[in-house]
Amino acid sequence: MAFDERRYTREVLEPAREAGGLPPEDLRIRYQLHEAMTSADVTATVKQVRQCWRRARGMLKYKRLADRLEADHARFAPIFTAAAEGDLQPLRDALGESERRAERRLSDAGSRLEDAAGPLRMLTPALLATIARSSGVGQEEAERLAARRSIEVREPDALPEAAPYSGYGRAREALDTLGLSHLGRFLYGDRCADMRVLDGFAVPGAPSVEDALAEAERYWAARTRGPWTVGADTVIAALRNSPDPGLLIRYDIVARLRERVPEHPYDDSLLRHATTELDLAAGDARRLIFAVRGEGGVATGPAARLRELVDAGEIHAAADFAEALDAGALTGDAAELATEVRARLASAVRLRDRARAALDPDDAWIALRDALQRVPDLPGASELLLRLAPxxxxxxxxxxQGEGVGLVWQPSPSRAGRVVYDVLRNGTPLTTTDRPSARDERPPVNVPIVYAVVARREEAVAMPAVAAALIVRPEPGEVRFGSGDGVVSGTWTLPAEAARVRVTRDGQVVAAGDTGFRDRDVVNGTSYTYVVSAVYPGQDGEAVTPGVRRAVTPHGRPQPVTGFTLRADPAAPGTFLVRYEEPPEGAVEFVALDVPPPWPVGTTLSLAELRAAGRAIPAFATRDGQAIRPGAGREVLVAVTVAGEMATIGGHVDHINLAPPTGLTAQRRGGAVLVGFEWPQDVTEVEVRRNGHPAIVTSAAYRARGGVRYEVPESEAVAIEVAATSVVDGRRVRGPAARLALPGHIPVRYDLSYKGPSWKRSVVVEVTADRPVTLRRLALVLKPGHIQPRTADDGLVLDHWTDLEVPARLTVPAPRQAKPYWLRCFAEGDGGTVAEDASEAVGGRGGVALIDPPVRRLKME
Incomplete structure (x- = not known):
């Protein structure tokens, strides 16, 4: 199809100009290419497109865009050169990459629209156009992106500036007196949810404003007269005398929303306020917030135009505009802006001239960057910047490296700007990175490869740095070796480009096929070094890779271990000591199976087959055998003799390993003892013994009851044993037990009371017990404040008694202490330290438990 320049200008150049001068990323669009083109078609079309750019450069509005397109073309020149020579693959790769860049640009633009729309999901047309220009997408494309994301593009609704009723202020004060949030609440109460105030006032499912106002008049007329009815009359009068009560309600909502906007920086919190507190429907809430946030006057005149140009970064244009104005127009803000613009332009021109005179491109780049920060539209600066390569x-x-190629280089010494590196393989772009390293995961095989690294700053590129040529020849893959009785074998996968595989043993060539070899010229017990190399065809004969190197030792058939003994190691719970007669060759391992082994004793099989059938048991050598740790539950333990890749089956035993419970605890709760532990894995029953009396507990019963509970007098000591158990061949087997001893204690109770007149009061401490007991020491402790003392040292000791016979009645002068404060007793008794309450009375040697009275007797307020 012939090149249509008018269509190209309309569909490519004009949208690119509107998008801020950013050319389209998709090279198909930029160069008018399609998949069916031949090399000649591509060359002719690209030539016509570039001629169109040169003609467009003569038009002022396209000049900057045409310069950008020509500067970009330098990056793609090698691709089109290759296409002209008949190689279209680099162009296809570049087209795919440009399409992905275009998709990323659209994705970035969509994300910016999402961020700008926020929870309101609304944008003004002006903001949409700004995002479209800065993102490099056209106006129509930006509108399609917004529509796909359910973003509404619209001008904000016009809102009233003044109340439609002059007495609105008094009506609002009356609403505050009545405790109502807005006028709609006064008329409709709880019925005003989802109220709509735009496009006409309405409350779904509720009467009209006039009917609601009549109901309100009747309701308040029947109320007893008071300040509330006066306020209601004021509100009713405002609604009745307003030209349109619906407009007055809308103004009330808008006024309250305007007041809240400075308090709510986020749209989602303002939406919650509008829908919950102001009872607005969600759609009206969004539109009102959008309109309130967009309120503001529109400035006009020279100052406004100058400010618009400055805000848009068009400083040079602003300077031209200021020069064109009459002297009388430059007053006030306009004069200040014109002075600022001229100063920034003069500074930028000096920096541009300094950049032109600089010998170091980095110094020139820094000067131009500073100039463009002051004046983004400074003539000639952007073009000069594009020529300052790092x-x-x-x-x-x-x-x-393996099947890929790794590249490293010394980075560019340029210190100005962000320098990135374009990596090329045989002249074709491979990747772009900002690090001094890269990797080619899929290089061509068995052909010379030349890699080049081009440092780039913005669009300016340096001379390429070229690495020495290399050739990638992969080694054979998945190389595996096996050994048997007087034989060594190997297998591999042949690389697709390789002609064959070469195998050597200690430097001697071994006969091999395309996928493996079998070498019988070996001696058992001797170690051999095998090398498996790939052979590639080359221009000067065959090329052989260094190869995969492996040391292999063949072994004779291992002899079985026909019998062994197994006993528990008393020093290491869960560990068992195994004794057997060592075989003459090979190493002995133990394997766990779920069922007896399917192979007779003496059967030799591959080690891989054995590993697939059973689980290797962790072990370490001992003086006369091994120490192993079988798994929990029932297993068949098999002795296996391993030599190289061969394994010979030996004897086996049926073994059950019942692991002891862990985390055993016992705790008293008055006259009960609660026993808990971590249930052993793969065990369904345990045996619990209390003072030698056994009981079987199932896992279901344990979990249903939350543990094991015994009713035991507090003074009785308790010995607990818990062991896993199971029935094997009709008899119950019991594993190792976990033990715990719980001493008894005697509960001792005390009470506090006061007696005597206020000026001579005493604290009476009455101590009682179920049977006589002697307390080694009893202390009465005082602690000011709201927090009770936890120990005898956590406060002031008012008094203490030693070797106290219980029961006892003790008297202490009442403390002269400001309330609130606490009084509490702490004691030591025969046999050990006493806990603070009965629930904590678990000690090592038994004793007494001092039990507190109610809190109201301890705290003085």
């Missing part, structure tokens, strides 16, 4: 990268090194 210093090139250096010392590029490429090396084969």
């Amino acid at each position: 210093h090139p990268a250096r010392a590029v090194r490429a090396s084969v």
Whole structure:
């Protein structure tokens, strides 16, 4: 199809100009290309497109865009050169990458629209156009992006500036007196949810404003007269005398929303306020917030135009505009802006001239960057910046790493701007990175490869740094070796480009096929070094890779271990000691199976088959055998003799391993003892013994009851044993037990009371017990404040008694202490330290438990 320049201008150049001068990322659009083109078609079309750019450059509005397109073309020139020579693959790769960049640009623009719309999901047309320009997408594309994301593009609703009723202020004060949030609440109460005030006032499912106002008049007329009815009359009068009560309600809502906007920086919190407190329907709430946030006057005149140009970054245009104005127009804000614009332009021109005279491109780049920060539209600065390439990268090194190629280089010494590196393979772009390293995951095989690294700053590129040529020849993959009785074998996968595989043993060639070999010229017990190399065809003959190297030792058939003994290790719970007669060759391992082994004793099989059938048991060597740790539950333990890749089956035993419970605890709760533990894995029953009396507990019963509970007098000591148990061949087997001893104690109770007149009061401490007991020491402790004392040292000791016979009645002068304060007793008794209450009375040697009275007797307020 012939090149249509008018269509190209309409569909490519004009949208790119509207998008801020950013050319389209998709090279199909930029160069008018399609998949069916031949090399000649591509070359002819690109030539016509570039001629169109040169003609467009003569038009002022396209000049900057045409310069950008020509500067970009330098990056793609090698691709089109290759296409002209008949190689379209680099162009296809570049087209795919440009399409992905275009998709990313659209995605970024969509994200910006999402962020700008926020929870309100609304944008003004002006803001949409700004985002479209800065994102490099056209206005129509931005509108389609907004529509796909359910973002509404609209001008804000016009809102009233003044109340439609002059007495609105008094009506609002009356609403505050009545405790109502807005006028709609006065008329409709709880019925005003989802109220709509735009496009006409309405409350779904409720009467009209006039009917609601009549109901309100009747309701308040029947109320007893008072300040509330006066306020209601004021509100009713405002609604009745307003030209349109619906407009007055809308103004009331808008006024309250305007007041809240400074308090709510986020739209989602303002939406919650509008829908919950102001009872607005969600759609009206969004539109009102959007309109209130967008309120503001529109400035006009020279000052406004100058400010608009300055805010848009068009400083040079602002300077031209100021020069064109009459002297009388430059007054006030306009004069200040014109002075600022002229100063920024003069400073930027000096920096541009300094950049032109600089010998170091970095110094020139820094000066131009500063100039463009002051005047983004400074003539000639952007074009000069595009010619300031960074210093090139250096010392590029490429090396084969596995099936890929790794590249490293010394970074560009340029210190100005962000320098990135374009990596090329045989002249075709491979990747872009900001690090001094890269990797080619899929290099071509068995052909010379030349990698180049081009340092780039913005669009300016340095001379390429080239690595030494290399050739990638992968080694054979998935190389595996096996050994048997007088034989060594190997297998591999042949690389697609390789002609064959070469195998050597200690430097001697071994006969091999395309996928494996079998070498019988070996001696058992001797170690051999095998090398498996790939052979590739080359221009100067065959090329052989260094190869995969492996040491292999063949072994004779291992002899079985026909019998062994197994006993528990008393020093290490869960560990068992195994004794057997060592075989003459190989190492002995133990394997766990779920069922007896399917192979007879003496059967030799591959080690891989054995590993697939059973689980290797962790073990370590001992003086006369091994120590192993079988798993929990019932297993069949098999002795296996392993030599190289062969395993010979030996004897086996049926073993059940019942692990002891862990985390055993016992705690008294008055006259009860609660026993808990972590249930052993793969065990369904345990045996619990209390003072030698056994009981079987199932896991279901344990979990249903939350543990094991015994009724035991507090003074009785308790010995607990818990062991896993199971029935094997008709008899019950019991595993190792976990033990715990719980001493008894005697509960001792005390009470506090006061007696005597206020000026001579005493504290009476009455101590009682179910049977006589002697307390080694009893202390009465005082602690001011709201927090009770936790120990005898956590406060002031008012008095103490030693070797106190219980029961006892003790008297202490009442303390002269400001309330609130606490009084509490702490004691030591025969046999050990006493806990603070009965629930904590679990000690090592038994004793007494001092039990507090109610809190109201301890705290003085």
